[in-house]
Amino acid sequence: MTAHPKKDPVTGVLFAFRYSMLQPLITYFWFDAAGNKSPEVPIFSLKQPSVMHGFAITELYALFPETQLVMKPMDMVVHGGSFIGLDQAKVPWIGVLPRYAKDESEIRWFEVPRFNLMHTTNARDEADGEEIVLVAPNNLSIYHMLGNMELLHARVDMVRINLSTGVVSCTALSSKSLEFGMVHQGYVGRHNRHGYFGVSGPMPKLSGITKLDFHRVGTGDCTVAHRDFGPRCFAGEPFFVHDNINGDGNEDSGYIVCYMHEEATAKSRFVMMDARSPELDIVAEVQLPSRVPYGFHGLFDTQTELLAVLQ
Template sequence: MLHALTISRARPPTLCSRYVRTHKYLTERAAGGPLIPNVFSAFNRFPAGAARAALTAVRIALRQFNPAKGIGLANTNLAFFAGRLFALWEADLPYAIRLTESGDVETIGRHDFDGKLGVSMTAHPKVDHRTGETFAFRYGRAPPFLTYFRFDADGGKKPDVPISSLSRPPFLHDFAITEKYALFVETQIGMDVWRSVFRGGSPLRSDPNKVSRIGVIPRYAADGSEMRWFHVAGFNPVHVLNAWDEEDGHRVGMLVPNVTSVDRALERFDLTHAQVEKVRVDLDTGMVYRVPVSTRNVEFGSVNPCYVGRKNRFVYAGIGDPTPKISGVVKLDVGDEMAGWTRRESAVACRMFGPGCFGGEPFFVAKDPGSSEADEDDGYLVTYVHNEINGESRFLVMDTQSPELEIVAAVRLPRRVPYGFHGLFVRESDLRRASGP
């Protein structure tokens, strides 16, 4: 379900909550119940899990459900590119959606970019605001396990770049771009759906004998053989905050919230601890250097969108207390002048939501994204917050240049917005120019 808050000078704020009308949603709504299991919700142990999988196969054979039309929920993230607003889920194609003038959310439909995008796409595409290009990938259970691709500024899908240097299905939720490269992290976490069916539990598994790798491929690579891998032990980020090219031309930098104990995190999500690390890969020597820039348990971070793919100074993230609940937000100064490449706490501003109050992913909104003179942190941090004690929900707007992330505006919501995954701020001017079907 999408929750859209429309704020306009012309009328009071409008909150709209709608399901994305995916093929899965429409089919199961017509059937009056679930038909296709969500693998991430886990199967029961054998034989119940096997029976559930067999029942799904029978339903497909009886044409009660056509998986070729998509099995996705479109509930992980939102992205605005190619003149459209998309709802994303990494095991399906994007769903184009529209926000009407009244604030309603409408589903336009599944979008395959004129038949050039097949099967699925990551829920974390990267938009380069300077060039207008968008970069993405997909991963799966069959070779090639990873495929990289991009869209030009007009939304034209460019040819796939299959990457054959992975030997087994990975769990690749996110990645990063720089002006020259795209960066992937193959962690110790992998996908094993059949084990989930027959032994129960989540399909995500960690391999303690596996050494994580950072993959670096030229941004405009034409062949997957151009991918280079660099081993780095104990490196298991789920999300990537940003990446950039160093000035010397032969090193790339990256910021990630690294999960410090992946085994515990997969057993119990509330035991997850992620610390932000600054990573540097020397493309000439193959050396990888890492340094923690904050010891806080933070995830669901963002940077100024105008700095995607270039060196940034500030990061904004949610404080896990415990994960996945976010009890506050923090601003990190990870610039070389502050954090450098030494172990140092880089938190420069923080706001806790208060007893019993928890929020969603914070998102940075620049005051003037078109200005080249604006400071990187000249903007607002926005998020939804719910008070579990009195049941009140609010949308907060915080000043990112104030030492305490001062709340400068708040919208009291008529109902709760559930703790979700990711969100997006879209300007009214972009919504007006959004393409139709």
């Protein structure tokens, strides 16, 4: 099952999928707000098993990005090679399926050349559902996923898919190598303006945090705020926590939180940064008794959500 299910902030429905090296290569499903699982939707239209780590939702669709990173079980069994390999002749594509589909009959696949992602940042519908917009870090050197991860470069791109014409476009939002993009969870699957990304330092270490303003698309660089953690100081995936106290309704009113480790002193901290400040100022930090491994990432839950599970 994907490590990155998507929760609709309005309905509370949780969408997810699993992938396999056997048909069906993808199986899609969701859970309602009470935790009841939907009937599974097997997707047979893929011809080759691939590594599909993340996906995205909009208000109308679920998006399944297939990359050049594929599973090659016979290479491992017969030749003693790697289970994961690269198919450089393959053109990446994105499957678009109505998010409450009962079967795969309505899925449509759109080629997006050289668009290789592991994590999605957010997606949305536009033009009354005729267009889909997806923001995600695009691994430009996907072959480095198989070795030399420190050389991996992920550029944040915005992909537009016109469902009527089939036209697909891809626009870079920043030239920096950024990963683990996060948005305000109240905007998942909906139009949002800001994203917060870890700066590759190199991967899986993150040397800083960069804030992008998606409304600046087309300017060449959508960066509006940045924090560098300093020499030999690295962090894990950032997460956005909204500040409900002010109640001002601004999408970026809140804090960026992450784990940080200083290699020179071997000390680790949990830090909170002001998401609206130009330098993402650190406003609070907590000393940790041990280090959280680089690359560790997931979600933070509120106390209310945790108590609801316990009840």
